Amino acid sequence: MIDRIAAFGRIGLDIVSSFGRSGRFLSGVLGGVPRPATGFPLLVKQLYAVGVLSLPIIVVSGLFIGMVLGLQGYTILSDYGSEAAIGQMIALTLVRELGPVVTALLFAGRAGSALTAEIGLMKATEQLSSMEMMGVDPLRRVVAPRLWAGFIAMPVLAVIFSVVGIWGGMLVGVDWLGVFAGSFWGNMQSSVDFVDDVLNGGIKSVVFGFVCAWIAVYQGYDCVPTSAGISSATTKTVVYSSLAVLGLDFVLTAVMFGDF
Amino acid sequence: MAQRTTEIIVGLFMIAGCAALLFLALQVSGLSAKSAESTYTLYANFNDTGGLTPRGRVSMAGVTVGTIESITLNKETFQARVEMSIHSEVDNIPADSSAVIRTSGLLGEQYIDISIGAEMASLNEGDTFYSTQSAMNLERLISNFASGR
């Protein structure tokens, strides 16, 4: 019995100490600003791997989610005779919520897990160690470009997601279900405010991008350097990122869109 | 993959993102260049503002001519005092016009509609609307309907 309590306490302490390690890790990564000459090509390479290669899944998901919003929204709104409001419904849903959140979840699943596995594998094959022994700081060379790439790519992906979703909703609403194009766009424009909705959504996606990238990169760096360790770290990345995104979404939504 | 090709593709990716943002700005949220317009202030007192909120619409003949800046309670007259910003180019509202609270659609948001009067003189900066009509109160309407008739 006492052992169980002790084990519980140890788990709690482990969690707290891992937060601490990840905090120190973050300060190590952000502390050294890389030299522009060498840092920039690394960043570009990571932006390609993390951002561009995530585009297919983001675009396809955005399209389908926008189309589903159009369909579902039409069904519900036609009960109130307000089909014309479908444009504003799709736009607000995507720009404020689904754009940042779904993009972050997809990002964590695709790019986050890839980052964790890659860094974990580099740790397991001692590439990080050999880099250290050659006098190159792996935090600056390997980890920092990936963190910044995730941080920059996420808002871009979220914006693309929203736009593709709106277009998908337009395809369903205007072209298929016959909502008048003028009122579709007109209602949307009058109810979506750039600063309050688009920029707030943008702030959300920046925060999510930072958190997802940090978790992914830290889990890879901190993992047990065996194949079982890497797979467990990859799973943790996806789970923790998703939970963090959903939790932060609530907090940010309450702050931004609630009436405090 | 050659470094140059990667750079070009990443550049295109960032440009696509900016284009998407621009689309969101212009087409979706209707952000336009003429947003920093000059306005002048008018006031109106209502017995009941219902669901009127700041940033609500002020319209005349269905055209948006301004926004609601604030709604405050006047403790002496126990009326609500609404402050509105009207676009400066709409400078010929007759002095005896009234401000009416209307609802857009059946369940939509409420807005102020200016119903024009006949006077030659116009409302100026800081003037108050002479007559107003408060928000439609559903309960009162129903009790009137039930008891009146």
Place this chain on the structure above:
Amino acid sequence: MDSSAYISLRDVVFSRSGRRIFDGISLDIPRGKITAIMGPSGTGKTTLLRLIGGQIRPDSGSIVVDGHNVPKLKRKALYTLREKMGMLFQSGALFTDLSVFENVAFPLRVHTSLPEDMIRDIVLMKLEAVGLRGARNLMPSELSGGMTRRVALARSIALDPELIMYDEPFAGQDPIAMGVLVKLIRDLNSSMGLTSVLVSHDVPESLSICHYACIIADGKIIGEGTPEQLREHPSDQVQQFLQGQPDGPVPFHYPAEDSARDFGLSGGVS
């Protein structure tokens, strides 16, 4: 002790997860010579290399490399010191996304601002020294195990270091590859005036090339000296290790209960 020691360890104590890996070790590694550190598996030989390289810190004691006390160094100074060290990992640890040429060029690109054609010349010279100049455009996944190690060796000498550490270089190599590595280690040491530290449990190969050796077991040094001195060493433990006897001070049987009880002999009273 030896005043031309390149590395000096004094009373180094290091524990991990409750186990004392090093219990007050003192060791001098002479400059310009090949020193072999041997011992049974799991005694922490790789840990010793990591301590010298500053990747981990000892609980107490000092580790002086070329006059610098490694555990006390700040990050920047440590990274500068590491530019003088080369380390060959057991798995080679090549960067899998770079070609052989790029792998060897990596330290040069990072630490120097030499023009591209000079880098090319240096890389090709280093590859030539390990006999792999023709493999310059291959990717690490296309190399055999022995070739991987040779490329890693070329990479670790790219900056002309003063110290090279080899972590189990002979493990799992076929005789030809072993012969190649032995030749390379010996030639590099003499031609470049390096200090080489070799961690291995391959006794014949290690003793054949080293100038000085020491054997670590149970967190202590149980024997040190030149290969000839070690062969004559009086300790039983040393002799068991050197000759590869299966039973001796390190017992054959893992501690277990009396066999009579396990096999149900003599009535089996529990």
